[in-house]
Amino acid sequence: MTVGTAKPQYGFLKVRGIFAYLFCLSGIINILALTGAFYMLQIYDRALTSGSVSTLVALSVLAIGLYLFQGVFDILRSQILIRLGARLDNRLAPFAHTVAIEMPRYGYSTAEAMERGRDVDTLRGFLAGQGPIALFDLPWMPLYLAFVWLLHPMLGLLTIGGAIVLGLIAATTELMTRRSAQSMIRTSVTRSSVADSNARNADILHAMGMTGRAVERFERANRSHLDCQTRTSDISGTLSGLSKVLRMILQSAVLGLGAFLAIRGDLSPGAIIASSIVTARALAPVDQVIAQWKGIVSARRSHHRLTETLAVLRDKSGQIELPSPHQSLVVDNVTTVAPHSGAVLVSDVSFALKAGQALGLIGPSGGGKTTLARSILGIWPILRGSIRIDGADLNQWNENFFDRHVGYLPQDVALMEGTIADNISRFAKVPDARKIISAAKAAGIHEMIVHLREGYQTELGPHGTALSAGQRQRIGLARALYGDPFLVVLDEPNSNLDAEGEEALTQAIASVRQRGGILVIVAHRPSSLQAVDMVGVVQNGRLVAFGPKDEIVQPSKVRPLVVERTAPSERSPRSHVGE
């Protein structure tokens, strides 16, 4: 999957320096964390034995100073991690969102696509939590083990043994939760898909009394997600509890062993307390890592997916801006497959159009007209062949080309939340009022718009719900015509139009031709073909006929525009409709 956008700032790689800095900072914090142990050693073995109050005061002042330092470094570390999360978010969110927008084109569900956007949130949330702190502290564990070893090798051995057991628990947590964590993502995506589909089809659910069943469907998806979540939490919760108990046992065991060694005269009383403090501190990160395991796994998964996401973003920013197209559209031997299933939907289609020509695509329902229109615009990636505009492959044109020189009206119109002016101007940063009005006039909807109370500033709800289907279609047409694009593709633009709308459409097609543009229209009604000069018949995924309208559609037989449906295995030779 390649996506044309600005150059991705690969935030992950650039944070390596910060990670090194955080590692060193964690080193300082961990060294300072030995303060308590040293303080105990000095109090018991020096101040108490000498009975010197001034030594006690000096040691206490020093300890307080070191604690304060540790606190400052701790705050610094967590602030850096929070800012790192925000910085990653800033850099990655636009790219993750671009991919989320692109994914449905490749057959992914909206819920799967939205998951990419959530990955950025997951990663930022993780960086602001306790997980990374535990991970940064973990490598400094040997420092504490060495300290305990120096106090007495037997204490060192006991602590190392405890650390190994806790490490094994962490590894078991990873192994046992891996599979259920994956199922959790799957069930979460399914749940979001069901919720999304129910919300989108609210009208149908209400009108046909399907709400109850829709809720049941959601409940089932929700239950299986919750089951997965419970299983994962059960495993990590149990192992986390076990590790906590073990840590407490170990701490007491260190105290006990220390006391035993002290009784034998091998250890000072101060060392007993110090070893207990240090053991607790040494094992805390392992404990934390186990407790935070769910978050760590989610963050790792999000990181992995974002890395993949960024890898597929192809940089088109350096691409040379080609001159404005003004000559031709060539569809050369194009074969398109369905995203995901890989089924061939359109095969070996070739035709060429010159500036000033308009092509009407006709044929039976399901024949492949929409798929061909989508392939021409690069919405669905083509498997074989090429689409060339003024000789240059579609891949060579950058996003500016599509913005300035392409107009598209899809079958389902798809207006966005915003004003009518926003929608017509394609959400231009600086909308050009002249162009908006001219596009609205070309679509024959200017009068209707100015009669609205807010005129061009009328806010459309999500999906343009404030308008009728015919009005939405005409605003969609105006959006396709905005800025006089060179290539205009209209997919059944008249399915909701009245006679006046049809007339405006015919005029719009004629004016695209007059100004030297190229227009492709997917048509079901003969009336849409009035202003076109070329006709192509798409049947069973093939262009079975292509040529001047007068040759392809015989006026006496205009009715049979809808070609008889043939079995998918039959491949018709080139033929003329109505012959």
Ligand SMILES: Nc1ncnc2c1ncn2[C@@H]1O[C@H](COP(=O)(O)OP(=O)(O)OP(=O)(O)O)[C@@H](O)[C@H]1O
């Ligand atoms: N997302 C998809 N995944 C798989 N197959 C698809 C997808 N969309 C469409 N198809 C299949 O591709 C074939 C062509 O569909 P297409 O929408 O291009 O036909 P059409 O000629 O535009 O039909 P209509 O006139 O009814 O709009 C159909 O058999 C359809 O089932």
